[in-house]
Amino acid sequence: MLKYLQGYPESIQVQAQDLIDNDKLGLYLERKYPERHQVQSDKALYQLARELKEQYMRNAPPLxxxxxxxxxxxxxxxxxxHTYQAQVQGSKLKTRNSLTIAALFRExxxxxxxxxxxxxxxHxxxxxxxKRFYQLCCHIEPAYHQLELDTRLWLTWRDSQK
Ligand SMILES: [Zn+2]
Structure with missing residues (x-):
């Protein structure tokens, strides 16, 4: 049932199930996150990702x-x-970072x-x-852990609406 929350402690899964059973998950999310973003095109996504990368991960290879x-x-x-393509260009080995995310995150x-x-x-x-991976996540987005949990709750809620 709670496929998006499998890695979380039982207490969290129980709380989430409780919100679903009482039809309160949608309201919880709506109150906490009333805004909707406007990033709809690949171009807009690239711009946003590039800004974040330049701000927080300057030393990583370009996006x-x-x-x-x-x-x-x-x-x-x-x-x-996340894909890594090593491309041979002349004598240099260049790493290209590209990023693909599920289209449902347009919403x-x-x-x-x-x-x-x-x-x-x-990545x-x-x-x-x-541990180092999650440190990097929190460096870019300090509320990372809470947001990952709430995103998983949102995915759970979306599925429950089908
Ligand atoms: Zn990952």
């Missing part, structure tokens, strides 16, 4: 592209997809989009979900 993908599933791909509050971008950008420096 080559960013796009929304309707085929990506937030469950299967956790929160998005939703701006905070969830920054959390997802922080997650994907952090440029750390591939695994380890």
């Amino acid at each position: 080559a592209s960013a796009r929304f993908d309707a085929k990506l599933s937030p469950v299967k791909h956790t929160l998005g997809l 939703g509050p701006p905070q969830f989009l920054s959390m997802i971008l922080a997650h994907e950008l952090a 440029f420096q750390e591939k695994d979900h380890n």
